[in-house]
Amino acid sequence: MPESARRRPLLVGLLAIAATLPILTLAVRALADIWRAPAILPQQLGLRGLRYALSTGAGVPEAVLNGIVIALLASSAALVLGWPAARALAAASGRMRRMLTIALALPLLVPQFAVGAGLAEWFIRLGVSDTLLAVAIAHLIYTLPYVVVVLAGAFSSELLELEEVAATVGAGPLQRLIGVSLPASRGALATAAAVALVVSWSQYGTTLAIGGATTTLPVMLVPFAQSDPQIAATLSLLFLAPAVVAVVALTWVLRP
Amino acid sequence: MTGATLRPRARSAAPAVVVLAVLFGGALVGAGWRSLQPQSLVRDRAPSLDAWRALLADAAFWDSLRFTLQYTAVATVLSAAAALGLATALRRAGRPVTLLAAAPLPIPHLVVAAVAVVWLAPGGLAERLLGILPLDVIGDRAGVGIVLVYVYKEVPFLTLLVLAAWTPAVSEREEAAAVLGAGPAARLRHVIWPSVCTALAIGSLVVTAFLLGALEVPLVVGPTRPTALAQYALDATRTAEPLGQAQAAAALLVAAALATLLALALARLIGRADA
Numbered sequence: 419m420p421e422s423a424r425r426r427p428l429l430v431g432l433l434a435i436a437a438t439l440p441i442l443t444l445a446v447r448a449l450a451d452i453w454r455a456p457a458i459l460p461q462q463l464g465l466r467g468l469r470y471a472l473s474t475g476a477g478v479p480e481a482v483l484n485g486i487v488i489a490l491l492a493s494s495a496a497l498v499l500g501w502p503a504a505r506a507l508a509a510a511s512g513r514m515r516r517m518l519t520i521a522l523a524l525p526l527l528v529p530q531f532a533v534g535a536g537l538a539e540w541f542i543r544l545g546v547s548d549t550l551l552a553v554a555i556a557h558l559i560y561t562l563p564y565v566v567v568v569l570a571g572a573f574s575s576e577l578l579e580l581e582e583v584a585a586t587v588g589a590g591p592l593q594r595l596i597g598v599s600l601p602a603s604r605g606a607l608a609t610a611a612a613v614a615l616v617v618s619w620s621q622y623g624t625t626l627a628i629g630g631a632t633t634t635l636p637v638m639l640v641p642f643a644q645s646d647p648q649i650a651a652t653l654s655l656l657f658l659a660p661a662v663v664a665v666v667a668l669t670w671v672l673r674p
Numbered sequence: 675m676t677g678a679t680l681r682p683r684a685r686s687a688a689p690a691v692v693v694l695a696v697l698f699g700g701a702l703v704g705a706g707w708r709s710l711q712p713q714s715l716v717r718d719r720a721p722s723l724d725a726w727r728a729l730l731a732d733a734a735f736w737d738s739l740r741f742t743l744q745y746t747a748v749a750t751v752l753s754a755a756a757a758l759g760l761a762t763a764l765r766r767a768g769r770p771v772t773l774l775a776a777a778p779l780p781i782p783h784l785v786v787a788a789v790a791v792v793w794l795a796p797g798g799l800a801e802r803l804l805g806i807l808p809l810d811v812i813g814d815r816a817g818v819g820i821v822l823v824y825v826y827k828e829v830p831f832l833t834l835l836v837l838a839a840w841t842p843a844v845s846e847r848e849e850a851a852a853v854l855g856a857g858p859a860a861r862l863r864h865v866i867w868p869s870v871c872t873a874l875a876i877g878s879l880v881v882t883a884f885l886l887g888a889l890e891v892p893l894v895v896g897p898t899r900p901t902a903l904a905q906y907a908l909d910a911t912r913t914a915e916p917l918g919q920a921q922a923a924a925a926l927l928v929a930a931a932l933a934t935l936l937a938l939a940l941a942r943l944i945g946r947a948d949a
Contacts (some may be wrong), residue, residue, distance in 0.1 A: 426771070436778060436826070443792050443799075455798075499693055502687065503686065503690035506685070510687075516945055520937065521691050523937065525697070526883075528930045529929045530889070531889050531907060532904070534701075535701075535705055535926055539923075540704050558697065559694060559697050559701075563694070620782045622889060626908075643791055647791060647792050651788065657784070
């Protein structure tokens with residue numbers, strides 16, 4: 419145990435409870451078929467929540483698939499658009515840097531449901547509302563700023579010098595990108611992709627406003643949160659899974 | 675090719691900025707147009723302010739606005755105070771303990787709200803363990819459940835921002851002040867607070883803007899009346915009232931205007947931090 423943890427057992431204990439309580443609660447609640455008050459422990463364990471999630475009529479697998487496709491679309495587009503913007507942000511200073519930061523941050527600050535409802539107005543007119551593509555385009559408002567900010571951290575002066583060295587030995591733009599820039603910023607790219615995937619996967623307000631029948635897991639989860647805690651807990655664990663996978667994958671990619 | 679030509683220029687950001695401007699600007703224009711089209715969802719008519727008049731005359735809207743501002747302010751202030759305290763406790767705690775404190779960050783707000791229901795609803799686990807809860811938490815009119823969920827989620831975020839600003843140079847100044855006889859309160863007021871307050875203020879503004887417009891937490895743990903502002907708009911879209919969609923758009927524009935004011939304040943703060 420680190421010395422700091424030995425010196426602060428109460429603090430570490432409280433933090434450990436705060437960190438693990440949600441997942442432990444969800445795991446037990448998802449497996450409790452019967453758990454009526456005032457019982458402290460479940461009266462009957464079972465898989466009713468999981469059976470519901472896998473049943474054909476519930477639409478959970480479709481919602482999961484929708485969420486995955488939307489997140490992949492919104493994240494890949496954000497990475498492609500965000501790469502040059504991140505280079506510009508990293509190199510900018512003073513007023514230009516401030517303006518770029520505000521341009522990126524402003525959409526994040528405005529309520530998601532407001533942005534979704536406003537975009538829905540156009541998507542209905544264009545005849546693309548209630549499609550995976552429309553929801554992914556709307557999610558781009560949230561994935562793109564995060565990708566730019568994370569990637570900007572990778573564009574250090576060392577990377578620019580490496581690119582310049584490659585250019586002096588005759589490497590073209592594509593060769594520099596594939597041979598130097600992408601490998602050198604592998605960690606930042608993985609982090610940006612993970613953050614974008616989780617941000618899109620977790621969107622509620624925009625998806626609700628635009629998706630219509632194209633539902634995702636968070637939209638499906640809300641009605642169950644108070645009416646059926648076991649199904650809500652099962653769907654919450656499914657909802658949490660990508661964040662857990664992202665953290666594990668990042669830990670692996672970013673290992674020393 | 676010379677090295678200088680490889681240096682990125684600001685115009686490289688143009689595709690991303692244009693896409694964001696088109697989507698974000700389009701969203702605001704779309705909501706604005708909808709708020710001026712109270713009678714028809716399909717065919718445009720002459721713009722009318724009927725929905726805005728109905729919104730401003732609706733007592734439920736003002737209740738929602740007051741309620742939203744109230745729980746947003748309480749949750750932000752509590753989170754900022756707790757983050758300052760936690761950062762103070764964590765500043766020499768080492769990386770593993772800091773990572774433990776940051777663990778709630780990737781958990782979605784909606785999942786935390788679902789967990790809050792399991793623990794804090796009437797007949798929930800907290801009541802079973804303690805016998806009785808001193809106050810209603812889930813669905814209460816004061817928004818206690820909403821505040822608790824937000825404090826749990828936002829404290830780690832703000833703590834990390836404060837710790838990032840609490841550089842070794844700040845710790846050195848703090849130690850120098852201690853050597854010169856400054857007590858803990860004086861060190862907090864004259865050394866630590868000036869160093870971390872900008873980071874805490876920036877984070878608090880971001881939290882405030884998010885809380886003002888977020889929908890899922892109030893939907894799960896909030897009361898049915900008064901509702902959060904975004905929930906008021908959602909309910910308006912689901913009524914059979916002819917003005918519903920336009921009134922919802924108008925309410926959302928009010929929330930967007932509040933968030934934009936916060937963004938302007940944020941820009942000033944970032945400018946001050948850069949200077």
